[in-house]
Amino acid sequence: MKPALTAINATSKQSASVIFFHGSGDTGPNALEWVRFLLGRNLEYPHIKVIYPTAPMQKYTPLNGQESNVWFDRRSVNIAAQESKKSMSQCYETVHQLIEGEVTKGIPANRIIVGGFSMGGALALHTGYHLNYGLAGVFAHSSFLNRNSIVYESLQSGSQQKVDLPELRMFHGERDTMVPLEWGLETFESLQTLGVNGTFNPLKNTLHELKKSSLLDLQQWILEKLPPLENDLHNKL
Template sequence: MIKLRKIYPTTRAHSGTVIFLHGSGDTGSNLAEWVRFLLGRHMDFEHIKMIYPTAPVQAYTPLSGELSHVWFDRRAITIEALENRKSLSQMYEKINDLIQNEVELGVSPSRIIIGGFSMGGALALHIGYHLNCDLAGIFACSSFLNRDSIIYETLRQSLAAGTSLPELRMYHGAKDKLVPLDWGKETYEKLTELGVNGNFIPLDNTLHELKKHQILDIRDWILKKLPGEIQYKL
């Protein structure tokens, strides 16, 4: 079961939703607090609901099989490793349930954005470009995809069919030692070659972390993708 944490729900019906996925070993509440610390306040909107889910506890191979809050298992933290598709598939349905719940509340998929940090960003890419191409946008911070990712197979089919894809916004620390900048850049270039439109933003003097100006840029991008003019339904 994924635990949800909503930040300041609106008193009137929201017309947009952002699902922000944490990195490995973290929790949704910790990510929300990290964002609040960077901004000096919660990243909340009058017409947009923020959801910070927490990944289930499961064995994680890079930690010698120790239990941790992770979205999926990896064989190793390297772009060359084979993607653990079985582990990923077990999480697809859970995230899709979050999306479907918002749709049942009256929010169109075209008014839903999914993003994440590190592993959370990788899962966001899977949701947006492998499972649900109808979303408003995808953002990924300090993330990468394995070179054999199933996403690339799906996008080749989407490209041939002329499918419209969510806009992508990727950020990556230039000094990231855990997930090197080259991995993020290679991922972005492969995605754009297969029809994804977006931006890749290197962050100077940044390690494997979030920065205030990065969160501010994400906030502005969210408002651009999910404007408030149609925020309330009568």
């Protein structure tokens, strides 16, 4: 089932898209409000639509099986835990629908960035480096991959060589107690070893949270990866 979508439309003609996946237990509208609160305005561009989908309600094992808005199930929130491949494969269909929805509107995959916070960032890493869409970029804030993740298997198998691997931007709070900085750094270094280029940005005095500084950095990076097309500029003249 296609997730509920909240979006900040391009203020002029759209030629690119960003899909921002929220963390576990959150919603798209809440993620949008969090970004807006920190920036004092929307994350918006003349030519880029920013989409905040909402994960479905489903049973979540770390909450003793209670239902929550989560993209996938986890056996536990631990880097050493086994990935729930059945649950992951179900959420891949959601991702596919989201990306295909943009492609059918005329936005090519290499003009799409995916990213997210916490669990949403993990889903973005699966999207960029396992599902193999040839995206423009991937960002992950306060996120990690399990040590035996299928993402690493995909990169090791060489199946990703058909397309250029998207550049990665990771951010992580140095005082994060929910997802320790070491998990994020280990994930980044593992991806780097397998051919992913990017940056890992530790955030001082930061818990498991978004920060204005990281959003401003992200805003600039998105513009660098998805610059206006010549047609966009002509439309403004």
